[in-house]
Amino acid sequence: MSVGALMWLATLLLFLLLRALFGGVPATMAPQDRRHAFTSSGRKIAAYILASLYALIIFSVFNERVLLGFYSALRVNGQTDLGVPIIRIVLITAAVVFFLIFGALRRAILKADEFARAADQSRGGGRTAFG
Amino acid sequence: MGVISTQSSITSRTLGVETSPVPLTNWREAAAYFLAWGSRAAVLYLLTPTVLLPFINGCLTPAMFWCMWGR
Numbered sequence: 001m002s003v004g005a006l007m008w009l010a011t012l013l014l015f016l017l018l019r020a021l022f023g024g025v026p027a028t029m030a031p032q033d034r035r036h037a038f039t040s041s042g043r044k045i046a047a048y049i050l051a052s053l054y055a056l057i058i059f060s061v062f063n064e065r066v067l068l069g070f071y072s073a074l075r076v077n078g079q080t081d082l083g084v085p086i087i088r089i090v091l092i093t094a095a096v097v098f099f100l101i102f103g104a105l106r107r108a109i110l111k112a113d114e115f116a117r118a119a120d121q122s123r124g125g126g127r128t129a130f131g
Numbered sequence: 132m133g134v135i136s137t138q139s140s141i142t143s144r145t146l147g148v149e150t151s152p153v154p155l156t157n158w159r160e161a162a163a164y165f166l167a168w169g170s171r172a173a174v175l176y177l178l179t180p181t182v183l184l185p186f187i188n189g190c191l192t193p194a195m196f197w198c199m200w201g202r
Contacts, residue, residue: 007174011168011171014167018167019160019164022162022163023159024158024160024161
């Protein structure tokens, strides 16, 4: 478990490093001159951690409910060599699902920020108008 | 998640905020992510038989010995 957590942390750092090297910070996250920024705001890190938790929960349930039965069926039928490619496919799917969840969470956080800013502005405008 | 997104976009429209289509990501970021993920998988693949399994075995054997004979 702790090795897994360490590996997720290492992946996050490597991802931030490679993204900075490629200049891949999305336009919505940073202006044009900060496309190579390594640092990420606390909210994006929170999106990464939340996405990790979601992916962990989804694939733990999937593993328990589907994969265990599938592996025992393979063992019963004597096709255990199919296990490794299936594990690889599941892991690649998990990586893609994680990335999609991460992107969607980050977008939701961005939208929530925009909404809060707009609400603040409208409240400030109201106060000015009345006062 | 979807509820928050939909709700915020509806409220933004109500408040008159200009909403542009927000791209989820870009190909550079996706490439960075999948490279990082592939590196992690490669490191785990290399470390598991050489470091992790011997380490876990090394930890488990004394623990099992203690459980069986240590009382």
